[in-house]
Amino acid sequence: MSSQAVTLADVAVEAGVHPSTVSRVLSRPQLIGEPTRTAVHAAIHKLVYTPNRAARQLAGGRVGAIGVLVPDITNPFFAHVVRSVQQGCRRNGLTMLLADTDQREADELSEARALAGSVDGFVVCSPVAATQQWLQVVGTAPLVFVNRRANGVASVALDQQAIIELGVTHLRAAGHRSIAVVRGPHSYWSSRERDRVVRRLPGLVTYGPVRPDFEAGIALATDLMRSNVTGVLAFNDVQALGIVAGYRAAGRSVPRDLSVVGSDDIADAAMSDPPLTTVAAPVQQLGDAAFDLLARLLAGAIERPEITLPVTLTVRASTLGRSSTSSTNSIATKGNHR
């Protein structure tokens, strides 16, 4: 029961009005007279009334909650997205139900199914299940994909082409001739998208698919050391840092033996040894945009835009010729905005 003793009815009594009047004050304030409205608000405040979500939902209204799914909350990238979505929720008085699929693709839809019916809409980060499945699970509830494009689904994603181009161009400019691009899991849209870009660019070697985590990066380092690759664009920062760690563990040096470019620009990138050159993603914007999109859909918007966010290159020591002092200054280059 918790402290859920105060009901709408109590407030009604306190304010001397009918329950439905109180209900209206909460949902369509403009439809009631100024005096009663104030009285009701006073009563609400006095009794510390908190609406019962369950009842509200059951009665057919909005739930006042959205579901957010992430593959791995301990990945700083997703943590930031989640935080800005949460901020949006707070500002709009919504509750956030979070589910971490723990990278287990099979759990993605089941988690969603469990949440469906308890939320007004979904923000899903890097989903892997088929669009069809998703649409079926969420039914008519608004759905926003983050970092995945799909027909008929609103989405906000990073400019994958720019990520590849900025990274590769930078490495080329630094004089590298044998450049590797690490592919991510094929289940990721971003990975498939990058593959398409890479295919159009001549003279690149690809590795992987390699999981976008630290351990996989370490393992990949071994392969890289056996090759003649001198510059690599990792799938993301965490993986890039793994590559760096793998090199260090083997007594090799970055950037002397290998120039490494990451992707995301998580906090660690700037604090690592050496600081990591990376294609920075606007995480705050990502989350904000995702929330705004969902909010608009919840409000009844019918268009489902596919938003592409630009990325920028942040150059740090991991791609500088020698063991130069780490330049804290980031040389930001605007990516292609579509």
Add this chain to the structure above:
Amino acid sequence: MSSQAVTLADVAVEAGVHPSTVSRVLSRPQLIGEPTRTAVHAAIHKLVYTPNRAARQLAGGRVGAIGVLVPDITNPFFAHVVRSVQQGCRRNGLTMLLADTDQREADELSEARALAGSVDGFVVCSPVAATQQWLQVVGTAPLVFVNRRANGVASVALDQQAIIELGVTHLRAAGHRSIAVVRGPHSYWSSRERDRVVRRLPGLVTYGPVRPDFEAGIALATDLMRSNVTGVLAFNDVQALGIVAGYRAAGRSVPRDLSVVGSDDIADAAMSDPPLTTVAAPVQQLGDAAFDLLARLLAGAIERPEITLPVTLTVRASTLGRSSTSSTNSIATKGNHR
């Protein structure tokens, strides 16, 4: 509406029984006959019936959800706790409602109040509000504190005494005579607890309170450089990394000019430059213990244990005399178990 077309009534029709029978199959299976039970299960499966949480809750049953509050989800420490709590939820078919208070102490209780009534219980990380307030908000719902001890509230926390002792002892053993301990925000239980320990230890300087984030650490570095302190135990890793960054930005070196010990052992600690010596917290265990505790309370347990988890020291380059090669090996020392 989503795909929530299938109701308990539909299942009842399909199975040719009364709705309440279906309800019982779901809650007290042992109370109904074998044949009908199977029939009902078949119908449930066939129609892909998913119980409506709202209705279930409104009718007085369990919600099947728990609320988790964290000060900042982008802090890896909390992200890990959240993840293991979520894992527990998945295993037990529960939903997790997450609220990030964004370090805004004022929002802590209001967020909780909004969630109360929508959840069966709470796991709250590093809460700052008064125990009394918390008990009032959650009412009779089970409550578990993480990283805070409070009378009458079940909790799981780190051994703060061991954290201080391990850190200071290590610095002393390394020959440091002027050692600083950075205090965290006084609103944190862990900080107050550490203060008590520090007070009993002679010859320590204290700084702060200093916010446990990167920027605050950078700012603190300036103060540290002006002092004669040669070894510092930061409030946590993120802050410690800030101190390191501050030194580097000022052209100073860690560990040459200052030995730094962090606390938590987040992933970044091992990847930073130099790798950070830190008092490692068993984050996975923290989350697991918190969930288990809550689960037990939900199941009707009445005791409210105060669990203390041991910490270990992980020695890395940030406290090694010179710019020695970073030893990836961590020298783990058991902390005092209480």
Add this chain to the structure above:
DNA sequence: CTGTTAGCGCCTTCAT
């Protein structure tokens, strides 16, 4: 503008 009347889907006494 505000009161009245029905349920939303489920669980929980009661009966049977």
Add this chain to the structure above:
DNA sequence: ATGAAGGCGCTAACAG
């Protein structure tokens, strides 16, 4: 062992 009835707290048509 199963059916019947009532209501959880709220919103949504309707009246008035």
